[in-house]
Amino acid sequence: MLKQRIITALVLLAILLPALFYPSYVPFGCVMLVLIGAAAWEWGRLNGYGPAMSLFLGAEMVVLCALSWWLGLLNQSLFGVWLVASAAWVLGGAALLRVAVPGWGSIPRGLRLVGGLMALWVAWMAAVQARMAGINFLLSIFLLVWMADICAYFAGRAFGLKFTRSKLAPTISPGKSWEGVWGGMAGVVMLALAWIWADAALGATVASLYTRLAERGWWLLLIGVVFLVAMSVVGDLVESLVKRSAGAKDSSNLLPGHGGVLDRVDALLPALPIALMLASL
Numbered sequence: 001m002l003k004q005r006i007i008t009a010l011v012l013l014a015i016l017l018p019a020l021f022y023p024s025y026v027p028f029g030c031v032m033l034v035l036i037g038a039a040a041w042e043w044g045r046l047n048g049y050g051p052a053m054s055l056f057l058g059a060e061m062v063v064l065c066a067l068s069w070w071l072g073l074l075n076q077s078l079f080g081v082w083l084v085a086s087a088a089w090v091l092g093g094a095a096l097l098r099v100a101v102p103g104w105g106s107i108p109r110g111l112r113l114v115g116g117l118m119a120l121w122v123a124w125m126a127a128v129q130a131r132m133a134g135i136n137f138l139l140s141i142f143l144l145v146w147m148a149d150i151c152a153y154f155a156g157r158a159f160g161l162k163f164t165r166s167k168l169a170p171t172i173s174p175g176k177s178w179e180g181v182w183g184g185m186a187g188v189v190m191l192a193l194a195w196i197w198a199d200a201a202l203g204a205t206v207a208s209l210y211t212r213l214a215e216r217g218w219w220l221l222l223i224g225v226v227f228l229v230a231m232s233v234v235g236d237l238v239e240s241l242v243k244r245s246a247g248a249k250d251s252s253n254l255l256p257g258h259g260g261v262l263d264r265v266d267a268l269l270p271a272l273p274i275a276l277m278l279a280s281l
């Protein structure tokens with residue numbers, strides 16, 4: 001299993017890094033197009049659709065994103081889209097976590113399907129537009145989610161249930177604790193401060209998300225990064241809820257040793273549009 005994980009990670013990095021650091025955003029947009037199409041295929045399977053229909057949904061997502069690209073939406077100010085998506089994630093995420101696994105099946109399947117596909121479409125546009133803004137800006141969002149996940153894991157292992165009596169969401173993801181969430185938030189705050197210092201010291205030509213927020217006020221930086229970490233956890237929990245409802249351990253086996261694409265991008269789905277919404281304030 002470890003060998004599989006390492007090989008898969010190396011292959012992904014070999015594809016993603018050249019696309020990310022290429023002078024143009026186009027290769028990165030194409031790689032993300034493939035990943036989001038695969039995630040849409042997984043979403044269809046998790047919602048009980050057959051192989052043919054799930055494949056159609058994946059192709060449909062690729063067409064939708066490509067059409068948005070061709071129509072020039074990526075070159076437009078999409079603050080309204082980010083604002084609506086952020087509100088939908090906050091309200092919808094809270095509602096889903098409230099009803100938990102038993103309530104997921106009571107939601108009409110068509111509504112679940114459309115909601116998931118819209119979340120994927122918005123996340124693709126947010127990721128590509130963030131890359132258009134600059135590599136430093138995009139990486140600051142990606143690293144926020146990854147740092148939150150890493151710090152949450154180690155904080156949960158070290159301090160889980162030592163300060164609280166209940167787990168974060170025992171019926172959805174029994175391994176997560178409140179201590180892990182707080183550890184993730186603390187880790188990201190430190191990351192943000194270090195990144196702002198590095199932006200200034202290195203004279204970054206493109207400001208990171210953290211520098212953009214700090215320029216509007218340190219209070220916005222603190223609230224923004226804590227909010228983003230919280231919503232990344234919501235994204236992770238919502239995907240876990242859907243998998244438990246479907247009786248699946250992973251969203252698919254597309255990435256040997258890592259599960260599926262949705263397993264890797266679940267926390268990014270809310271974080272990307274919310275980050276662009278905060279940066280556009």
